[in-house]
Structures are given as C-alpha cells and as structure tokens.
Amino acid sequence: MLKEKVAVVTGGSRGIGRSIAINLAHAGADVVIFYAGNQQAAEETLQQIQETGQKGLALKVDVSDSEQVNAAFKEVVSTFGRIDILVNNAGITRDNLLIRIKEDDWDQVIDTNLKGVFLCTKAVSRPMMKQRSGRIINISSVVGLTGGVGQANYSAAKAGILGLTKSTAKELASRGITVNAVAPGFIVTDMTDVLPEEVKKEALDRIPLNRFGSAEDVAELVKFLASDAASYITGQTIQVDGGLVNS
Amino acid sequence: MAETTFERVKGIIVEHLDVDKEAVTLDASVKDDLGADSLDVVDLILQFEDEFGVEIADEEAEKISTVGDIVNYIENNL
Numbered sequence: 001m002l003k004e005k006v007a008v009v010t011g012g013s014r015g016i017g018r019s020i021a022i023n024l025a026h027a028g029a030d031v032v033i034f035y036a037g038n039q040q041a042a043e044e045t046l047q048q049i050q051e052t053g054q055k056g057l058a059l060k061v062d063v064s065d066s067e068q069v070n071a072a073f074k075e076v077v078s079t080f081g082r083i084d085i086l087v088n089n090a091g092i093t094r095d096n097l098l099i100r101i102k103e104d105d106w107d108q109v110i111d112t113n114l115k116g117v118f119l120c121t122k123a124v125s126r127p128m129m130k131q132r133s134g135r136i137i138n139i140s141s142v143v144g145l146t147g148g149v150g151q152a153n154y155s156a157a158k159a160g161i162l163g164l165t166k167s168t169a170k171e172l173a174s175r176g177i178t179v180n181a182v183a184p185g186f187i188v189t190d191m192t193d194v195l196p197e198e199v200k201k202e203a204l205d206r207i208p209l210n211r212f213g214s215a216e217d218v219a220e221l222v223k224f225l226a227s228d229a230a231s232y233i234t235g236q237t238i239q240v241d242g243g244l245v246n247s
Numbered sequence: 248m249a250e251t252t253f254e255r256v257k258g259i260i261v262e263h264l265d266v267d268k269e270a271v272t273l274d275a276s277v278k279d280d281l282g283a284d285s286l287d288v289v290d291l292i293l294q295f296e297d298e299f300g301v302e303i304a305d306e307e308a309e310k311i312s313t314v315g316d317i318v319n320y321i322e323n324n325l
Contacts, residue, residue, distance in 0.1 A: 126293065130293050130297065171286065175286075
C-alpha cells in the first residue's frame with residue numbers, strides 16, 4: 001500500500017505517534033520518527049519499525065526549533081532521498097483552568113503543538129513540491145472543535161492546526177500534495193491515563209460507541225489518508241471519536 | 248555551442264507557464280507580463296534550483312521580478 005514511500009512521524013516514540021509509525025511501516029513505508037526526549041521509548045518504536053522489514057530512523061528533534069527541524073529534514077532527505085508522508089503528531093499538554101495557565105504553559109503548548117506543525121510543514125513543502133506529490137496529515141483533537149475545560153492552551157493550538165491545514169491544503173493542492181487533519185476523541189494513551197477517574201467516566205457516558213478509542217483507531221485512518229487511495233481528499237478534518245462530537 | 252542560461256531559463260518558463268517563446272524576453276516581468284502567480288514563482292524557483300544546481304534563498308527569490316533578474320542571479324551564483 002505504501003511501498004517505497006518515506007514517512008516522517010513527529011512525536012513518534014510513544015502513544016498515537018508510535019502506533020502511526022508502526023502502522024505505516026507495516027503498510028510498506030520506511031519510517032523516520034522525531035522524538036523530544038524519551039530515547040528508550042524511541043528505540044523501542046524504532047525496533048518495532050525495523051521488525052516489519054522496513055528501514056527506520058529515530059531523530060531527537062525539538063519541533064518548535066526551526067534549526068533543529070531543518071537539520072532533521074535535511075538528514076531524512078540525504079538518508080532516504082525523498083519524503084512522501086509527514087504526520088505532524090507531536091503534542092504536549094499543560095492543562096489548567098485559564099485563570100491559572102501561566103504564560104510559559106501557554107507558550108510551550110502553542111510552540112510545540114502549533115508552531116511545530118508550521119515548521120515541519122514548511123520544511124517538507126519544498127521537497128514535496130519538487131516531487132509533485134506528498135501527504136501531510138496533522139493530528140488535531142476534538143477539543144480543537146469543541147473546546148474543553150482546563151485546555152484553553154491545548155484547544156487553541158489544536159484549533160489553530162485546523163486553519164493551518166485548510167490554508168496549506170489550498171496552497172499545495174496544485175502540486176499534488178494533500179493536507180488533512182485528524183481529530184481524535186478520547187484515545188487511551190499515557191496522555192489520557194493521568195486523567196481522574198471521574199473525568200474518564202463522564203467522557204465515556206458521552207461517547208455513543210461507548211468505549212474509548214485506541215491509538216490503532218487513529219493509525220488506521222492516517223494510513224488511509226497517506227495512501228494513493230485518498231488522493232482526492234484534502235483540507236478536511238476527520239474525527240476518530242466514537243461519535244462523541246457531531247460537528 | 249551550449250545552450251545559454253537565458254535559453255534554458257526560457258525553456259522552463261515556456262513549459263511551466265504555457266506562454267509563447269517570443270513573450271519570454273529579458274525585460275519581461277514574470278508576474279505582470281507572463282502571468283505567473285506567487286505559487287508559480289515558487290515553483291519556477293524550485294525548478295531553476297534543480298536545473299542549475301544553485302540554491303536561491305527566500306530573500307533573493309523575493310527580489311526577482313524579470314526574466315533577466317533570474318538569468319543574472321543564476322549566472323552570478325553558478
């Protein structure tokens with residue numbers, strides 16, 4: 001399905017990103033993961049990528065730092081010769097009520113979750129334009145559509161990704177590059193494990209499919225959007241949320 | 248004799264913008280006379296980079312207005 005494609009997954013060492021990276025490798029792509037700091041997790045993911053028989057690479061990159069981002073993509077192109085798929089997945093949370101969000105908590109979340117998407121997208125647009133093909137998939141969140149208590153910074157960044165996705169889709173469409181956003185709902189990961197039980201129960205009550213999603217649920221959609229089968233889909237936001245949000 | 252830089256540039260512009268050869272003069276403005284939009288210009292720059300093996304930085308690319316500007320830049324940076 002993705003034979004001879006080269007994919008980059010940011011935030012690829014753990015959680016949804018890891019699932020996406022391994023899933024793309026299973027579909028035949030060589031996969032590069034960018035990770036922020038958890039080297040052990042990155043090595044585990046890399047090993048699982050390589051077990052599929054595909055090539056893999058793990059690079060420590062702060063996606064909010066343009067120099068690091070540009071150097072990393074340069075390395076990807078010099079190692080693999082091309083970039084076909086970019087999955088902007090890296091994200092952090094600094095949840096708090098708006099009144100308690102410190103300026104630094106705001107900046108960190110916007111820098112990693114939104115500016116990081118801009119920087120990585122800008123870096124791949126040149127090689128993708130030259131190739132006349134590419135797939136950019138941005139991982140947003142249903143919170144970007146609905147807002148959420150205690151997540152003003154996170155939801156602002158995730159909503160920002162949706163605007164960025166639509167603009168980039170328009171700019172790059174004529175060059176054979178599609179850009180879409182995926183908005184997961186409640187997905188079981190390290191990031192959601194830390195939520196209080198009552199928050200989880202309350203969330204479950206609102207999900208029509210009556211279960212939390214898995215990282216694989218998201219990864220399957222990303223795999224489809226990355227494939228040639230999705231060549232007529234661009235500028236869209238697709239939810240993977242068990243019916244949680246009807247927009 | 249080898250093709251001149253101008254002829255190679257002209258060839259790329261004619262193909263990419265679908266304009267007449269005669270219209271591509273050194274004085275022609277890529278946007279105003281040849282009808283390129285801003286994305287076309289970015290795209291042309293990428294093609295010139297590949298064709299001539301030069302790197303055209305964003306700041307330089309913004310200064311390019313005419314076909315002659317492109318030819319001069321390439322010849323000065325080969």
